[in-house]
Amino acid sequence: MATIKDVANLAGVSAGTVSIILNGKASERKISIETQEKVMAAVKELDYRPNISARKLRSQDVSNNPTIALYWASDVRVNLMARFLRGLQNATSQLGRNFDIVICPYKNDFLHLENGLKHRNIYNAAIIANTSVSDMEYLESITPEIPVVLFNRFSDKYCAVHVDNYKMGVESALLFSKMGHKDAAIMLAKSAYLAMDIRNRGFVETCKNNGIEILPENIIISDNTIEGGVEAAKKFINLDNPPKALFCNSDTIALGALHVFNKEGIKVPEDVEIIAVGMSSVENTEFSNPPLTVVNIPMEEMATSCIKIISGLIDHNVENSTSILFDTPLIIRDSCGAIRPKSAQ
Amino acid sequence: MATIKDVANLAGVSAGTVSIILNGKASERKISIETQEKVMAAVKELDYRPNISARKLRSQDVSNNPTIALYWASDVRVNLMARFLRGLQNATSQLGRNFDIVICPYKNDFLHLENGLKHRNIYNAAIIANTSVSDMEYLESITPEIPVVLFNRFSDKYCAVHVDNYKMGVESALLFSKMGHKDAAIMLAKSAYLAMDIRNRGFVETCKNNGIEILPENIIISDNTIEGGVEAAKKFINLDNPPKALFCNSDTIALGALHVFNKEGIKVPEDVEIIAVGMSSVENTEFSNPPLTVVNIPMEEMATSCIKIISGLIDHNVENSTSILFDTPLIIRDSCGAIRPKSAQ
DNA sequence: CTGAAAGCGCTTACAG
DNA sequence: CTGAAAGCGCTTACAG
Known part of the structure; x- marks a missing residue:
């Protein structure tokens, strides 16, 4: 990477002159057009780009926000990130402190290729979300150079903001049981995510x-x-004996299913009752037809909490393995468990 | 802000020693426990946080991605950002170059309070999205210190990636005309956004x-x-004479309307035909009940294009006022203009 | 009109 | 076990 000195040498001037020209002060400092042209030519030839770190160091005028890396698996639905970012915004306004949040998409199972955790001078801290099993193993095996908070995962070693995934499955099953169901189907997102697996186990x-009863053929895997x-x-529709209870491991999947059910005249909840895991915005499931009963993951609050912990870690006034467990409220809506008006029964 | 020198002075040691301890090399370098404790105490007392710029400058081991600020109005639906980020990801993989994208939420009409555009050493470049009229005026009045690309706005002064908003309104109206409508209603997002206003004008x-005909009472403003x-x-339902054609300036609003229509037994498109502006993910309108006819804003492609321009600007090989106008295809679905099977007519 | 030098806050060989 | 010094790449008073 070319430096300002290289440019100066090539143009046959001093580094100071190059700096003046590059900062748009050429006319103010009465640098000759000729010199300016020589310098700009050298800049292009060397593909010179100023080193921002050196600039920042030199001119201290600018308040420097801590930079937080947000490691987000690239194949995870980006609109989940929307909820997360909303929570982040809340946190910064609550803390009265600003952070530069850098989105770092990573490939699941390949977190170890990312440099940000290994160096102390790329980011000040990191939030790591949607780790796979092997990503977690990697994290257990290393000691990152910067403070780290896990999002929606748990580890003794790290700070973590998480939910009880097993319980989410349990509560869904219990609601079905209460509604008197004797068999059920599941729609599962195919994924490498431990959290989802645990939810399924809790349910099953x-x-x-x-x-x-959950027959093997009633377990449907999908994107x-x-x-x-x-x-x-x-x-599901083509099953020989479609159960009247359906658990969707993700509300996104449930919304797709609703579309088909509505189109095909399958009535929810009369023909099939649905419970979904609430991962996307509450709005999306609140105003579907019918509104979906969900076990809600409070992403926004969790994200807010993440940032608060990070802030504490940066300031050295939070324990190094603080964990916060969030509750996942069951939100009963028309798709399952709601008391229906007589006319609809 | 305390420096390493301050810490060294307070602890009564040299800056080098502090550095060694802070970098976890104390035992390797056989620093006495006593010294370590003195130093850590000083760190806490002064609330010392290392200057990342100085670190980066000093230890050049780490590849330094250009940092791009993404100015996104904080009251704009964050899930639009989801589409945008997806496009960004595509761009980085296509360019084989990595960028640090920093999310910079700003308040509409207050873009001038943001520092990132005024200094050359905070970010390398900026993408500015969802500007209000007065934000645009501000931008016209300044010369930012870094390369800037406007997203979904146009200016002679800046690089821009945009769509023909007026035409979006026109095409929606023409489709209604083709379907034989003689009156229509509009649902408008209340907002300070020029783009939306222009769309409305095109439609009206x-x-x-x-x-x-569009009666004044048939213009409904909403969040x-x-x-x-x-x-x-x-x-809309409570109107004396609800028109059979409804234009929604945002598909988010249209989805809410669909919810009510379905619940109240108002059939789409039989009782009312709907066209919406496609701002959120195509998926969301493709699988609603019924699927929505939209004039789609190709956010992802536009975002990809943004990053490519930014990349070119950083490398000095793109014109300083490059503009790319994207087409906004009309996607005909069941809610308006689709050829329906006989049985449904 | 331009150059030489100081210094931003760090880290790291080197010396002792 | 610890310190003094050099130097990362810039910018900016200062000198000429």
Whole structure:
């Protein structure tokens, strides 16, 4: 990488002169047109780009926000990030402190390729979200150079903001049980995510314990997209004996399924009751037709909490393995468990 | 802000020693426990935080990505940003070059309070999205210190990636005209955004020219949220003579309206035909009930284009006022203009 | 009109 | 076990 000195040498002037020209003070300092042209030519030839760190160091006028890396798996639905970012914004306004949040997309299972955790001078701190099992193993094996908070994961070693995934599955199963169901189907997002697996286990095991049968063919795997839900619903409809209880591991999938059910005249909740895990904005499931019963993951609040911990870590006044467990409220809406007006029964 | 020298002075040691301790090399370098404790105490007392710029400058090991500020109005639906970020990701992979994208939420009409454009050493470049009229005036009046690309806005002065907002309104009106409508209603997001105003004008003026009447009471203003659409739809239903053509300036509002229509047994498109401006993910309108006809703003492609221009500006090989106008295709779906099977007619 | 030099806050060989 | 010094790449008074 060319430096200002290289440019100066090539142009046959001093570094100071190059700096003046590059900072648009050429006319103010009466630098000759000729010199200016020589310098700009050298800049182009060497593909010179100023070193921002050196600039910042030199001219201290500018308040320097801490830079926080947000590691977000690139194949995770970006609109989940929307909720997260909303929470981040809340936090900065609550803390009266500003952070530069840098979005760092990473490929699941390849977190170890990222440099930000290994160096102390890229970011001041990091939030790591949507780790896969092997990413977690990697994290357990290293000691990052910067403060780290895990989002929606737990570890003894790190600060973490998380939910009880198993319980989410349990509560969904219990609601089905309460509604008197004896068999159920599941739509699962295919993914490498531990959290989702744990949720499924919670659901499946609780079903078993409460006399709800889940036949192997009633477990439908799909992409974690609306379209994935559409495909899954088509499979569901074609089952020999579609259960009247459906658990969707992601509300995105549930929305796709609703689309198909509405189109095909399958009534929710009369023909099939649905519970979904609330990952996307509450709005999306609140105003679907019908509104969906969800076990809600409070992303915004969790994100706010993340930033507060990070802020504390940077200031050295938070314990190095603080964990906050968030509750995941069951929001009962028309798709399952709601008391319906007589006319609709 | 305390420096390493301050810490060294307070602890009564040299700056080098402080550095060694802070970098976790104390035991390796056999620094006495006593010294370590003195230093850490001084660090805490002074609330010392290392200057990342100085670190970066000193230890050049780490590749330094250009930092791009993404100015995004904080009251704009964050899930629009989702689409934008998806486009950004595509760009970085296409360019084989990495950028640090820093999310900079700003308050509309207060872009002038942001420092990033005024200094050359905070960010390397900026993308500015969702400017209000007065933000645009501000931008016209200044010369930013860094390369800037406008997103979904146009200016002679800046690079811009934009769409023909007027035409979006025109095409929606023309489709209604083709469907034989003689009157129409509009649901508008209340906002300070020029783009939305222009769209409305395009729609209203074209309606007028084509004999479609829009009564003042048929113009419904609402929040740009699903809930806003719900409220708007309730007002729509209570109109004395609700038109059979409805233009929504935002698909988010349209989704809220659909919720109400479905609930109240108002059939789309039989009872009312809907065209919406496609701002959120295509998925969301593709799998609603019924799927929505939209004039789509190709956010992802526009974002990709933004980054490519930025990359060119940084490398000095793109013109300083390059503009790219994107097409906004009309996507015909069931809510308006689709050829329906006989059974549904 | 332009150059030489100081110094921003760090880290790291080197010396002792 | 610790300190003094050099130097990363810039910018900016100062000198001429």
